[in-house]
Amino acid sequence: MRNKLLLFYTLLLVLCFGGYAAYTQHALKNAQTFYLQMAPLDPLALLSGEYMQINYAFEQDVFGINAPVKQVTLYVDERGVAGRAKTDKPLVIPVHQVTARLPHQFYFQEGTAKKYDTAAYAQLKRLQDGRFLISALADKDLKLL
Structure with missing residues (x-):
């Protein structure tokens, strides 16, 4: 009986x-x-492995003001790039204190840091439950690295 x-x-x-x-x-x-679009990157290697600390370009504009915000509205253009220029595809990103509720670390295989030197964009996915996930990094032409 116990085995079953x-x-x-x-x-x-x-x-x-x-x-x-x-x-x-x-x-x-x-x-x-x-x-x-990513702001300057800071590659690090800790006990958890190699990863890249990512800051997004829009955060410098939005969080430079003194008024606290609860959400940021970006707009997705025809290439899939989200920015401040208005289009018909709004993207609302929640804010926690002074940072967007987006992932800010991208982990990669140890020894492959040089591969990501030309990264200019982070490819993110918005899951159905509202969370965001970095799925890849891309260069200035949106070619995945």
């Missing part, structure tokens, strides 16, 4: 993890994709 119960719970656990993995892949495939 153990087998049942093991299969249930495998199905749960498999379902979550499938859901995550589906959410990433169907997520809204856009690019944000």
Whole structure:
């Protein structure tokens, strides 16, 4: 009896993890994709591995003012680049204190830092639950690195 119960719970656990993995892949495939221009980058290597600290160009404009903001509205152009110039595709980004609620670190494989020297844009995906994820970095021509 115990062996059957153990087998049942093991299969249930495998199905749960498999379902979550499938859901995550589906959410990433169907997520809204856009690019944000990056400000100067700061590559670092810590115990967690190599990563790049990313600042976004729009943050310098928005957070340079004294009035606190709760959200920032950017607009996505025909190339998929989000910026301050108004288009018919608004993108609302929530703000926490004085930084946008966007990921600011991009982790990469150790020893491949030179590959990202020409990075000018971060490719982000907006998941259905409102979170953002950096999926890749791109050069000035939006070619993925």
